[in-house]
Amino acid sequence: MKTEFSPAQLANPDIAEADKILRACVHCGFCTATCPTYVLLGDELDSPRGRIYLIKEMLEKDRPPTREVVKHIDRCLSCLACMTTCPSGVHYMHLVDQARVRIEKEYARPLTERLLRSVLAWVLPRPGLFRLSMILARLARPLAGLLPAPKAATASPSLLRRIKAMLALAPGSLPASGPAGGSVFPALGNRRGRVALLQGCAQQVLAPRINQAAINLLTRHGIEVVLVKDEQCCGALTHHLGRDDDALARARANIAVWLKEAEGNGLDAILVTASGCATVIKDYGFMLREDRDFAAAAARISALAKDITEYLGSIELQPAQQQSDLVIAYHSACSLQHGQKITHAPKELLSKNGFVVKDVPESHLCCGSAGTYNILQPDIANRLRDRKVANIAKVKPDMIAAGNIGCMVQIAGGTSVPVVHTVELLDWATGGPRPGLN
Ligand code: SF4
Numbered sequence: 001m002k003t004e005f006s007p008a009q010l011a012n013p014d015i016a017e018a019d020k021i022l023r024a025c026v027h028c029g030f031c032t033a034t035c036p037t038y039v040l041l042g043d044e045l046d047s048p049r050g051r052i053y054l055i056k057e058m059l060e061k062d063r064p065p066t067r068e069v070v071k072h073i074d075r076c077l078s079c080l081a082c083m084t085t086c087p088s089g090v091h092y093m094h095l096v097d098q099a100r101v102r103i104e105k106e107y108a109r110p111l112t113e114r115l116l117r118s119v120l121a122w123v124l125p126r127p128g129l130f131r132l133s134m135i136l137a138r139l140a141r142p143l144a145g146l147l148p149a150p151k152a153a154t155a156s157p158s159l160l161r162r163i164k165a166m167l168a169l170a171p172g173s174l175p176a177s178g179p180a181g182g183s184v185f186p187a188l189g190n191r192r193g194r195v196a197l198l199q200g201c202a203q204q205v206l207a208p209r210i211n212q213a214a215i216n217l218l219t220r221h222g223i224e225v226v227l228v229k230d231e232q233c234c235g236a237l238t239h240h241l242g243r244d245d246d247a248l249a250r251a252r253a254n255i256a257v258w259l260k261e262a263e264g265n266g267l268d269a270i271l272v273t274a275s276g277c278a279t280v281i282k283d284y285g286f287m288l289r290e291d292r293d294f295a296a297a298a299a300r301i302s303a304l305a306k307d308i309t310e311y312l313g314s315i316e317l318q319p320a321q322q323q324s325d326l327v328i329a330y331h332s333a334c335s336l337q338h339g340q341k342i343t344h345a346p347k348e349l350l351s352k353n354g355f356v357v358k359d360v361p362e363s364h365l366c367c368g369s370a371g372t373y374n375i376l377q378p379d380i381a382n383r384l385r386d387r388k389v390a391n392i393a394k395v396k397p398d399m400i401a402a403g404n405i406g407c408m409v410q411i412a413g414g415t416s417v418p419v420v421h422t423v424e425l426l427d428w429a430t431g432g433p434r435p436g437l438n
């Protein structure tokens with residue numbers, strides 16, 4: 001694609017990056033076929049190619065974002081299916097991230113929308129506040145029936161509609177908190193390695209059993225696990241809301257504490273059980289590339305970050321202790337398959353450990369979770385969830401496995417089949433408790 005940025009514009013490293021990305025696009029439109037919003041809405045401006053044009057216009061003409069641009073960028077899930085499909089290697093993620101930052105800085109959203117986004121950005125990365133909000137949401141749930149019912153996808157769902165979506169996501173009860181930051185779990189037997197495990201924010205409130213399963217599994221296999229003290233939310237939630245100052249501050253804080261741990265007692269990897277978080281941590285190196293104080297450290301941390309299944313695939317797991325004939329529908333989270341290009345490792349691990357693993361039809365399509373998307377765009381998100389659940393039902397599973405808490409909550413909202421994390425099944429197969437009691 002031809003671009004017309006001025007030399008002055010290209011002096012800005014973000015614009016130079018956008019220019020490089022835009023020039024790689026050859027307008028072929030292959031990406032439209034796998035874009036969930038284009039598949040549902042059929043509007044070219046809700047396709048990757050359409051959004052790329054909108055972003056190009058906005059950046060090239062150095063115009064403030066228009067209502068139309070914001071509508072179509074807000075509808076993008078950042079699922080990155082377009083990046084998997086694109087034959088030209090267009091880095092759509094870095095382009096849309098940049099567009100979201102510009103929208104956040106320059107577009108005056110209606111007051112209620114600004115308030116909602118501020119509340120989400122403030123509450124979700126803070127486990128204490130998130131826990132409190134879940135308790136309040138549970139108490140308010142009986143009122144949800146009085147709020148407007150889902151409609152066809154609207155440009156800007158009302159605040160009440162979004163509050164209804166939030167209430168629907170609140171669980172019936174909350175488990176006790178997991179172990180605190182600073183905890184160390186020694187390897188059982190000979191120590192083969194030492195890793196940090198990201199504590200996460202929403203996940204540690206909704207499902208601390210996931211990291212517990214990871215700790216059990218790793219220590220059983222001779223890996224010492226540390227929950228690094230003073231670690232924060234990885235920044236993914238605010239990053240996807242376009243609030244980069246917050247996301248970068250969190251990235252810098254995490255880099256500092258992880259680096260201290262790596263240089264102190266040593267770390268072979270920083271493991272993540274929520275694939276949405278790992279995708280962003282692996283991008284810290286890019287996000288901080290212009291920061292003289294942090295660029296090198298950020299690149300080092302990104303290289304240490306691994307999805308848990310990526311790491312488990314690199315160590316020899318004990319033979320499965322029981323042969324299960326359970327059929328597992330494997331839901332491939334977008335952040336895992338498109339964001340990190342991890343497609344086979346989780347399924348291979350499950351198969352090797354005695355499970356009958358089935359791929360879900362249309363597995364490239366997002367379930368509609370996408371960070372805060374299922375709150376901000378509940379109508380599109382619900383349609384995607386219903387489509388995902390219908391596809392999962394076709395393989396008649398006993399359980400559904402996924403590697404991302406957002407997907408697990410989203411899918412569980414539409415099915416009675418137990419939804420578990422891949423690592424819970426692997427822990428069970430190698431001697432841990434049976435999962436699926438959610
Ligand atoms: S990230 Fe997903 S929703 Fe957004 S343009 Fe790409 S395929 Fe479509």
Ligand code: SF4
Pocket residue numbers: 024025026027028029030031032048049082085086087088089090
């Ligand atoms: S598939 Fe890639 S090159 Fe083709 S239109 Fe989409 S982004 Fe551009």
